[in-house]
Amino acid sequence: MPAKIDYKKCIGCQTCYDICPIDVFTWDEETDMPKVAYEEECWHCGICWMECPKRAIDITFPASFW
Amino acid sequence: MSIEKIADKVIETDVLIIGGGIAGCPTAVKAADHGLKVTLVEKAKPERSGSAGQGIDHYGIFPREGVTKQELIRRWEAYQSLLNGEGRFGDPNLVYKYYDSAFWALEELESQGITMRWDDGEYYWMPHGRYGGADRIMLRVHWQNVKPEMAKAVRERDVDILERTMVVDLLTNNGSVVGATAVNTRTGEFIVIKAKATIVATGLFARCYNPETPLFWKYKFRYHWCPATVSGDGWGMAYRAGAELACMDITGWHFRARDDLTISYGNFNLNEGIAGKFLTWKGKEFGFPNAGRYAELEEKGNAPLYQTLQHLPDDYHKRMEVAYVDERLVSFKVAEDRRFNPKTHYFELMPNKPHNFMTAAGISIDEDCKASLKGLYSVGDCSAGWHSCGHAVVTGLIVGENVDTYVNMADEPVVDEAQVESQKLTALAPLSVKDGTEPMELECAIRYVCERYVGQFKSEGKLREGLRRLGSLRREFLPKLMAKNPHYLMRCLEVRNIMDLAEVYINACLERKETRGNHIRLDYPDRDPSRDSMLTYQRMEKGKPVLDIRPVPELKPENAKEGN
Numbered sequence: 001m002p003a004k005i006d007y008k009k010c011i012g013c014q015t016c017y018d019i020c021p022i023d024v025f026t027w028d029e030e031t032d033m034p035k036v037a038y039e040e041e042c043w044h045c046g047i048c049w050m051e052c053p054k055r056a057i058d059i060t061f062p063a064s065f066w
Numbered sequence: 067m068s069i070e071k072i073a074d075k076v077i078e079t080d081v082l083i084i085g086g087g088i089a090g091c092p093t094a095v096k097a098a099d100h101g102l103k104v105t106l107v108e109k110a111k112p113e114r115s116g117s118a119g120q121g122i123d124h125y126g127i128f129p130r131e132g133v134t135k136q137e138l139i140r141r142w143e144a145y146q147s148l149l150n151g152e153g154r155f156g157d158p159n160l161v162y163k164y165y166d167s168a169f170w171a172l173e174e175l176e177s178q179g180i181t182m183r184w185d186d187g188e189y190y191w192m193p194h195g196r197y198g199g200a201d202r203i204m205l206r207v208h209w210q211n212v213k214p215e216m217a218k219a220v221r222e223r224d225v226d227i228l229e230r231t232m233v234v235d236l237l238t239n240n241g242s243v244v245g246a247t248a249v250n251t252r253t254g255e256f257i258v259i260k261a262k263a264t265i266v267a268t269g270l271f272a273r274c275y276n277p278e279t280p281l282f283w284k285y286k287f288r289y290h291w292c293p294a295t296v297s298g299d300g301w302g303m304a305y306r307a308g309a310e311l312a313c314m315d316i317t318g319w320h321f322r323a324r325d326d327l328t329i330s331y332g333n334f335n336l337n338e339g340i341a342g343k344f345l346t347w348k349g350k351e352f353g354f355p356n357a358g359r360y361a362e363l364e365e366k367g368n369a370p371l372y373q374t375l376q377h378l379p380d381d382y383h384k385r386m387e388v389a390y391v392d393e394r395l396v397s398f399k400v401a402e403d404r405r406f407n408p409k410t411h412y413f414e415l416m417p418n419k420p421h422n423f424m425t426a427a428g429i430s431i432d433e434d435c436k437a438s439l440k441g442l443y444s445v446g447d448c449s450a451g452w453h454s455c456g457h458a459v460v461t462g463l464i465v466g467e468n469v470d471t472y473v474n475m476a477d478e479p480v481v482d483e484a485q486v487e488s489q490k491l492t493a494l495a496p497l498s499v500k501d502g503t504e505p506m507e508l509e510c511a512i513r514y515v516c517e518r519y520v521g522q523f524k525s526e527g528k529l530r531e532g533l534r535r536l537g538s539l540r541r542e543f544l545p546k547l548m549a550k551n552p553h554y555l556m557r558c559l560e561v562r563n564i565m566d567l568a569e570v571y572i573n574a575c576l577e578r579k580e581t582r583g584n585h586i587r588l589d590y591p592d593r594d595p596s597r598d599s600m601l602t603y604q605r606m607e608k609g610k611p612v613l614d615i616r617p618v619p620e621l622k623p624e625n626a627k628e629g630n
Contacts, residue, residue: 019110021292022110046120046394
């Protein structure tokens, strides 16, 4: 999975949901937390990773990048 | 039925700006400062959207330190020829205007609250190695947060920002552009925007080719452009509305560094003015090659080809690190995860292919950035002739400064209901398709056509076969596109733009029956002198594609006078 949310650290501030240039995240109304809904569209730009105030997002690069 | 009944929302505005990137934001600020009602439509959110979303490390080229505008025009033309061969590939008067406005634009940016100076309060001028000059004519900027700063300037003004909204098509009336229709890609809301002036600022096009990493179902391109930016939305909508596109046969050619990922390792040295070393796998050094030279090296068994920075001194590597912070923070994570040291790494230069249209192509504009349709402007990477962040800012500011003159004399926009209805159908139809085609499946099919039948080494038979295959994809699959939710409506509309532009692209390549620079036709291996400095212009007229070949404008005498 490209962008991974650590829900133990996530405070539900909506930053990633707001700024993702591709709109990879959706908002889960039940948990009031972001969700990586369109992971196949993520291009690893790292904007959510750099903007997350709690460092709750990790980016995993695919094998063919190696 | 009235427009209000067809659309979920109708907006009336003086100026509609499509795209809130590094060109669209300064345009919006300037137009709002002139007292105009401004609506900014943005596919994501201006704080981090567009090519500059992750940040930028350098800005602009300035006529200073004895380097005249005329000398800069000569260097720009030399760079174009390095890639595209003999002749000229863009209006030099536009280039003149860009250099002539450079210092004015710098002041404007600072007045909009954009950080241009370093912590000590000074500008940092760095040498610009790319055009061969070592003059200090380019600004080194710490712009990791340039987009948040630009977005803040827009939000401080009374600008109506429609986020997560994608434009479907432009609205036209008697040959004038009178606004656009759009769809919110989270709610599916269909919006009509009536505007006196419409400014397209959506960036480049590249998605008719495979991404650089071998994951064909994914978005991944060279390090500069966000995939949402390079779907060619602005070019597609302008072309369908009848505006002219220029130079669609001229695709840029550059290296793709295999280990580059999202970042600029190995490319930044160009911006810092110090060259990295290019080596064959046997360690033999070679100079910066173009497409033909690269193919030659590969044919003779010299591949893989590498670029390395390891011979450079430590202070240089420290400067590079700051550049990564400014332009691609994620690059540190890439190097860490992959456990390579950028200082000593050999970056593989990947086989060539025409993967973008970054040297000359785009919406054809005049010196005021007006497109060939009344009421339509194009700023930034969307426009033909020049692509860079410096150019994006300058063209945006020029239009923002002058668009009020047009708005004040323009008629009230009158929108055709039938046109709105048909655009609504186009935009929303995929929501009701079941068992259809996913947009990424069709996008992959289009990319395959361009990879297989266009590519770097072209010939008439393959181009015609490509065109035929595109035609059958259009017939069979475009009507079957399906969207599970409004998010995928965005992808469906993108595929439609990619398909239209791939067709324009192949038509342009077919018509250029010669080999010139990186345009390589195996069936016409020689340069055709009658095509020297002749550009390809394409537009739609009454539903039919029209192709024109016209000369590049000459530099006007007043602009050519040294020192002017």
